[in-house]
Amino acid sequence: MCSRILITSGPTIEPIDPVRFLSNRSSGQTGFHLAAEAGRRRLGPVTFITGPTVFLPDDVELIQVESAQEMRAAVNEHFPASDVTIMAAAVSDYRSLKYYPEKLKKRGERLTLELAKNPDILLELGRAKRRGQTLVGFAAETEDIFANAQRKLEAKNLDLLVLNEISAENPAFGMVENQVYLVSADGVRKLEKMSKALVAARVWDEILALRGRNG
Ligand code: C5P
Secondary structure (H helix, E strand, O other): OOOOEEEEEOEOOEEEEOOEEEOOOOOOHHHHHHHHHHHHOOOOOEEEEEOOOOOOOOOOEEEEOOOHHHHHHHHHHHHHHOOEEEEOOEOOOEEEOOOOOOOOOOOOOOOOOOEEEOOOHHHHHHHHOOOOOEEEEEEEEOOOHHHHHHHHHHHOOOOEEEEEEOOOOOOOOOOOEEOEEEEEOOEEEEOOOEEHHHHHHHHHHHHHHHHHHOO
């Protein structure tokens, strides 16, 4: 039994002007299945904070946001009361520095858009984490995947990192199946390629085992 669960999901979208935005290929399926699996196992009430996606689970407190800054505000409000927090959202690393209130006009052959870094929500959560809280992050890497994962696990003070190796064989984003590694202080475990629903079940197995071991 976990008591309170916080899951983020989907992409964030970062507005440029009234009709355009920056985003990524996250479908929101992994976060959806993590929430559905928590419901099936009756692990506790789930707060589900998601960017735009069609994958919306039932029986959760649903909070829909668009930008990283909106997601950060919603997450910060709910994190203190949560026992397990899973950041499955693909938060945009950058947003347009400026929001153009009028639709940008087509002009020359080139257009330069200046970007500003978004807050790293998970990094902030890692710093605020209290004893008894379990924090899970995701990573999508294309090179030096294990070294980068280990660095993230430590830098973000995570209990578990779900590592996606992004390659032609495993695009991960938008797909129904995924092949991931579970990275924790205990080491790295490779899971076979499986549906995202099964990945979610294995991630919960690992979270519950970690929480069991840590009392
Ligand atoms: O550092 P990287 O972006 O690879 O880390 C991915 C993890 O960090 C994911 O769990 C994602 O939800 C989270 N993240 C975040 N805020 C950002 C970027 C990523 O919380 N601005």
